[in-house]
Amino acid sequence: MVSQQKKVIIIGGGISGLSTAYFLQEQSKKNNVPIKIRLIEASPRLGGKITSEQVDGFVIEGGPDSFITQKKWGMELIQQLGLTERLVQTHPVEKSVYILSEGKLIPMPQGFNLMVPGQLLPFALSPLISLFGKMRMGLDLFIPKKKSSEDESIGAFVRRRLGEEAVQLFAEPILAGIFAGNADKLSMKAAFPQFAMLEQAHGSLIKGMLKRKQGAAQKGQPTPKWSLFVTLEEGLSSIVTELKNKLDHVEMDIGKPVTSVSPTQPGYEVGTGSEKQHADALVITTPTYKTAEWIEEWDMPLCALLQKIDYVSTATVSLGFRIKDVPHPLNGFGFVVPRKEGSAIMASTWSSTKFPGRAPKDHVLIRVFMGGAYRQDITNQTDEALIATVRKELQTILGIKADPVVARAFRWQKANPQYYVGHLDLVSKIESACQQHSGLFLTGAAYRGVGIPDCIQQGMETSEKVLKLLLHPSRKS
């Protein structure tokens, strides 16, 4: 039992901060450990990158639009929050993803897993990849696996196994696209460990993928209950609203930016302007460049490690149209744009095809991603300029000339953390450095996974560490 009621402060009310607060609250109740929990959020709303709007029957997501079900932490939290009934699955049939190639939308060959052919015939027949490109990708069957376990970039990995065309068509727009980053800088091990493991286990990505499929077919594995990605009827902000409702033992300071953090003996003093609060344990979920500002004065080496994590800026633009004004069939989840196409956009989701209920009857919703490592400057533009650019691009690609009935732009400055080569080692160093400061915990998208389920997992693990420390203060965190 904790002798005297201890106080935990959590900085940041995005999904990482909120889930840390939730798990901490639930575990303290369960273990009968009374603790005070206070969450401090700078902006006037909770949710961080998660922000959904209902506009004239459209459900518009400014940041994330869905999360992956293969990582259990998202689905488990949804269940605990009582939101399972409100989950929405992706379209069961119209699942194609297109790639813009010389101005035309060409579907990814059937069976493709991000960049690895999972079915040979559709791959062989696809007009997307040149004959040379296909032959080079096929060499994956013969190229020996890498001997060293050293990290390498996504670009280097894919170039080595599948060739340059696969880098340009798949690795850059799809794999690096998830991070809005540069494939030649992003870490394979941190971002896509499954492919590095596939190579090590099977000596070839294609062989590994085919074997996996065969194995699944032989075992007669049941079809998963949920589609790979899911969202919520009223948008992902429902998670934030439900978390807020459940946080009945958490005090909140919303709209109060933290301005300073300093160690005290024991604990930490957290400043919000002239106000100072003491915490026995402190969880910081803010972007690392912000966290580094507070730590600079009392741990320069930790600050320097945090500053090594780079961020890029992105924007999303959502446009609603009447179906009759869209000449191109929206028969898929959307498309990605390789860099060589020279377009101002990175990718587009056909939101109202991907998920039901995103647009009112006889309307469609299209969402576009912009910015990222190569076009960060675009996020300095006004909403009107962003919308105008997207309309121009959609006119060229989808032939849409009509005015949208709804248009919303969201800019995300320095929002997407980049997991560069060596990221996992860097995070281990950050964690070791943190252990020198009892009661200090850094968590969130910058460290061990950017997806919503990853952030929830990190929040859960952090809450366990905090509770352990408060129960056994003599042991190291």
Ligand SMILES: Cc1cc2nc3c(=O)[nH]c(=O)nc-3n(C[C@H](O)[C@H](O)[C@H](O)COP(=O)(O)OP(=O)(O)OC[C@H]3O[C@@H](n4cnc5c(N)ncnc54)[C@H](O)[C@@H]3O)c2cc1C
């Ligand atoms: C455009 C976009 C699309 C995405 N799409 C998907 C997707 O479809 N699926 C998916 O799983 N993931 C997606 N992601 C990633 C995912 O949304 C994020 O990684 C995740 O939401 C980050 O959560 P977080 O709590 O770690 O950080 P944040 O959401 O950034 O939360 C940090 C919080 O700290 C607050 N803060 C900052 N400074 C201070 C201060 N001084 N004092 C107090 N508080 C402060 C911020 O206001 C913010 O609320 C997307 C991200 C973006 C940008």
